[in-house]
Amino acid sequence: MTVMETTEPGTDTCAGPPRATRRPDGRDQYTISEVVAFTGLSAHTLRWYERIGLMPHVDRSHTGQRRYRNRDLDWLDLVGKLRLTGMPVADMVRYAEMVREGDHTYTDRFELLEATRRDVRARIAELQGTLAVLDRKINFYADAGRPLASEGSR
Amino acid sequence: MTVMETTEPGTDTCAGPPRATRRPDGRDQYTISEVVAFTGLSAHTLRWYERIGLMPHVDRSHTGQRRYRNRDLDWLDLVGKLRLTGMPVADMVRYAEMVREGDHTYTDRFELLEATRRDVRARIAELQGTLAVLDRKINFYADAGRPLASEGSR
DNA sequence: TAAAACCCTGGAGTGCGCTCCAGGCAAGCG
DNA sequence: CGCTTGCCTGGAGCGCACTCCAGGGTTTTA
Numbered sequence A, B: 001m002t003v004m005e006t007t008e009p010g011t012d013t014c015a016g017p018p019r020a021t022r023r024p025d026g027r028d029q030y031t032i033s034e035v036v037a038f039t040g041l042s043a044h045t046l047r048w049y050e051r052i053g054l055m056p057h058v059d060r061s062h063t064g065q066r067r068y069r070n071r072d073l074d075w076l077d078l079v080g081k082l083r084l085t086g087m088p089v090a091d092m093v094r095y096a097e098m099v100r101e102g103d104h105t106y107t108d109r110f111e112l113l114e115a116t117r118r119d120v121r122a123r124i125a126e127l128q129g130t131l132a133v134l135d136r137k138i139n140f141y142a143d144a145g146r147p148l149a150s151e152g153s154r
Numbered sequence C: 001t002a003a004a005a006c007c008c009t010g011g012a013g014t015g016c017g018c019t020c021c022a023g024g025c026a027a028g029c030g
Numbered sequence D: 001c002g003c004t005t006g007c008c009t010g011g012a013g014c015g016c017a018c019t020c021c022a023g024g025g026t027t028t029t030a
Helices: A032-039 A043-051 A070-083 A089-101 A103-144 B032-039 B043-051 B070-083 B089-101 B103-144
Strands: none
Touching: A032 A043, A032 A070, A070 A089, A070 B103, A089 A103, A103 B070, A103 B103, B032 B043, B032 B070, B043 B070, B070 B089, B089 B103
């Protein structure tokens, strides 16, 4: 009934999903609104991804409606991961293009992935540095500010 | 010859209020271009930070030029850290406002910092998930060592 | 003392990643 | 049959975080 809209609720099971396959098995065809429900992306965004070339061609029904398949969901999964590394969409598009172009882009793809991995590692390190700062600051606040932390309830 | 870049991992050790470190000692007054060199931010950005209320008011010379002091650099340091957690500038402004407002915002500040810390931890976890995906994919590419695509596309 | 280098302001412009709009098919139902 | 729901398209619009510009003072160097 109300599967529409871009809201986020749905699965609130932590952040990082160790997903293996949480897909309605058997099926290999989904409408855009189903994909919205799966990915948390909006339909607008899904169509936009396609327009800019971030998606491999998505199948269409005989009336022109999108029919996503499992491989599309897998791809969106990867895109989602890359997205939260901060990789610009343009770079992902480049990667998608290389995939489409075939085997001779093999090495380039490999290198792009490795570069990305380096970036991710660097970002994790940065964040850990930030965490250290926050910890220090929080401890400082906690030590200095006696009038808190004793709030019974909650 | 600039010292820019934020690549310092676990610099400084002490945890607390005073934190003078690796700054042209003795001095406590810097022009905007010196701050640019220190922080890697542009002068535009520094002025913009001030306009939007992200900076406590910066001293001025008798002719109206900015004269940053060590406490300003410390603040910019924190801002830089928070920035790379992805915290929106608006939130940092809110924090800055609370600092200006005085002690009665103490608890709120504390909570904001803690919430931020939770976010950072979550983001680190996400990134580590992404790292795992990248590792798998890179290994796959490396192992295959030969054309073949299972990018979820064709 | 003149040129060069540096700094000031308010406001407009930019790039990114969406997000929304208007207008319009297609299918299911009551 | 009309109504509602779901999807389609191209293009305009938005929020964020800067970034740049015009026009004009000030400070330093030669």
